[in-house]
Amino acid sequence: MNIGEIARRAGVSRSTVSYALSGKRPVSDDTRRKIQQVVDELGYRPSASARALANGRTSxxxxxxxxxxxxxxxxxxxxxxxxxxxxxxxxxxxxxxxxxxxxxxxxxxxxxxxxxxxxxxxxxxxxxxxxxxxxxxxxxxxxxxxxxxxxxxxxxxxDHIALVEACVHHLADLGHRRIAFVNRPEQLLRAGYESAHRGLDGFTKAAAERGLTVRTYCCGDDAASGQACVERILHDDPATTGLVTLNEAALGGLYRGLAQAGRHVPRDFSVTGVVAARWAETVTPQLTAADVPAxxxxxxxxxxxxxxxxxxxxxxxxxxxxPPISLRASTGPAGVPPTVGTP
Amino acid sequence: MNIGEIARRAGVSRSTVSYALSGKRPVSDDTRRKIQQVVDELGYRPSASARALANGRTSxxxxxxxxxxxxxxxxxxxxxxxxxxxxxxxxxxxxxxxxxxxxxxxxxxxxxxxxxxxxxxxxxxxxxxxxxxxxxxxxxxxxxxxxxxxxxxxxxxxDHIALVEACVHHLADLGHRRIAFVNRPEQLLRAGYESAHRGLDGFTKAAAERGLTVRTYCCGDDAASGQACVERILHDDPATTGLVTLNEAALGGLYRGLAQAGRHVPRDFSVTGVVAARWAETVTPQLTAADVPAxxxxxxxxxxxxxxxxxxxxxxxxxxxxPPISLRASTGPAGVPPTVGTP
DNA sequence: CTAGCTTCCCGAACCGGTTCGACACGGCAA
DNA sequence: TTGCCGTGTCGAACCGGTTCGGGAAGCTAG
Known part of the structure; x- marks a missing residue:
């Protein structure tokens, strides 16, 4: 069931079959129809390997x-x-x-x-x-x-720089003064992953512009790491009232950590970042985020x-x-930070 | 940079190069070394298309x-x-x-x-x-x-039947008498998707064995649908105290719906199902589930x-x-169902 | 009637590998 | 010296397409 078979049954040469199918040279209506009929009958399809070999393109x-x-x-x-x-x-x-x-x-x-x-x-x-x-x-x-x-x-x-900057400005506009950045895992940052680096740059730059007190963290790509990361954040600076994250996979853990620390989102603590919309809508409260248009x-x-x-x-x-920031439900005005030790 | 080029530079025939590289026929050590040297120098690799055409396998x-x-x-x-x-x-x-x-x-x-x-x-x-x-x-x-x-x-x-049966028995063992099943979208069920069908079969069978009162639902593959589905469940039978789901993507929405209805998981309401472990660990409380070993x-x-x-x-x-059910935190003993109208 | 131009098709070469049959060569036994 | 065998290599065919040059047939113009 190769092109030679088609040619024989149609009573023409192999090259004519090729031209009839590709249209790269004119073929009379009669022969084309005859060839097409044989092709349809046998369900012939040209071999991808042979074609790739001949014309140098694999499609x-x-x-x-x-x-x-x-x-x-x-x-x-x-x-x-x-x-x-x-x-x-x-x-x-x-x-x-x-x-x-x-x-x-x-x-x-x-x-x-x-x-x-x-x-x-x-x-x-x-x-x-x-x-x-x-x-x-x-x-x-x-x-x-x-x-x-x-x-x-x-x-x-x-534009991870601009996206994270927008997140920082969003929090700053809401009155947050002490915020944290939750990045991808340290291993990826060290390896030079673009999003981790440019996101961090944008965070640092915007925070400096707005005179915010910040800390930055790396966080593993899973819920447990996210939870642990929140614990570190609140331990390092209990007055923190917001965070920005690039770490989609840790998001659920971040929420859990905040809940266990008694911080209500968005009343006590605001969360935002750069995350795919579908994910942002899965968590409760839904995440205000720059939606990644994957x-x-x-x-x-x-x-x-x-x-x-x-x-x-x-x-x-x-x-x-x-992409613009989609306002959902995870950010709000900064309230009075809870006194240390109060649940 | 094809096999002919290698052959010429090594001073042998194309077939010898082929045999030297494939090892399908013995080649003297001297020629093999010479060929290997030329191959390494030029960084030659045989074309996948040509090889596929010749031996009929595409790898x-x-x-x-x-x-x-x-x-x-x-x-x-x-x-x-x-x-x-x-x-x-x-x-x-x-x-x-x-x-x-x-x-x-x-x-x-x-x-x-x-x-x-x-x-x-x-x-x-x-x-x-x-x-x-x-x-x-x-x-x-x-x-x-x-x-x-x-x-x-x-x-x-x-074995979706067995997995969902196990979920139902787990809930029944905890004393739940009125439970719901949250399936994949109706469109997929109608199309005959195996997991949707066998999961439903397992649910129905186990529920009958245990004499449970049940309702089954189809639910879109997103958070909003999950939330709406919980509203329907609690509207149809407010005394429902548990659910089993196959719908990973709706899970976040299910949790949200329960929270908005004032049902605490797992105190007031138990959730379980068949879900990938990574997902099950993302939600809070973490889902007791048969982990899909993808x-x-x-x-x-x-x-x-x-x-x-x-x-x-x-x-x-x-x-x-x-796979066995991983006990996490989303199921618990059935309590007294809340009186209708009480938040 | 012939030159010249289209239109349509054919044969052959080629893409870059694999594989089969054959043959040259050296060693060994008769 | 001849015959035989095993080892190592070569040439040619093949896989199934594409593409180029050319040639036959038919038509028009001179």
Missing amino acids: TLGLVFPPAGNHYTGMQLDFIGSVVEAAAVYDYDVLLSPSGVDSDRSFQRLLGERRVDGAILMEIRLEDDRADHLAALDFPSVAIGRTARPEGSWWVGL ADLGRLAVDLLVERLDHPGAPPRHHLLT | TLGLVFPPAGNHYTGMQLDFIGSVVEAAAVYDYDVLLSPSGVDSDRSFQRLLGERRVDGAILMEIRLEDDRADHLAALDFPSVAIGRTARPEGSWWVGL ADLGRLAVDLLVERLDHPGAPPRHHLLT
């Missing part, structure tokens, strides 16, 4: 995603889903590639063995050797997030990558998104 | 996952991650395929164009035409979940699929998992 995009070590967040799943759907629109498949411990191996699979036409890099770092590597090879790729020097490269990302990011990344593939040599493009 | 597994329409759950993400990692161990890549509105199209891509050697089917239905289709073609595949007649097919799944399911599915690929014609195998 597949690589999605390089972080190892399971860092827990996945809901945002990442939405992102993956939207990438797959957007790619399908352009007739591309999506190949998942773990950038795990020996990221070299999977990179070799993707690029060395030419399994994909282009790649999308998740969880970018400020200094990212994967991105450098791809840039050095001039391999078509789009990063999710921007490195320290994003000029000349293709990426889509969130689906948009995925779609835009695919759009950019396809554009880059279609127009080799096109000037680099990018999208920097700054 | 790629297809992961057919549900459309974004049904919101993704955290469990699915863990599952995908574990599939990718397990596949990497066997030197397989994973190709994502949305089984969206025109699932035919992506199926044609996967099978018709022979992009993958085997497939893993997520979100199985009792009557599943995708599974039937694959079975008819004798295409190597493993289903996540079992159809109405799973005999003779390969699958891994949870990562195990993914790994086992890959193991089975690889076995099936390596041994064509091997007798069908499957794994039915029944």
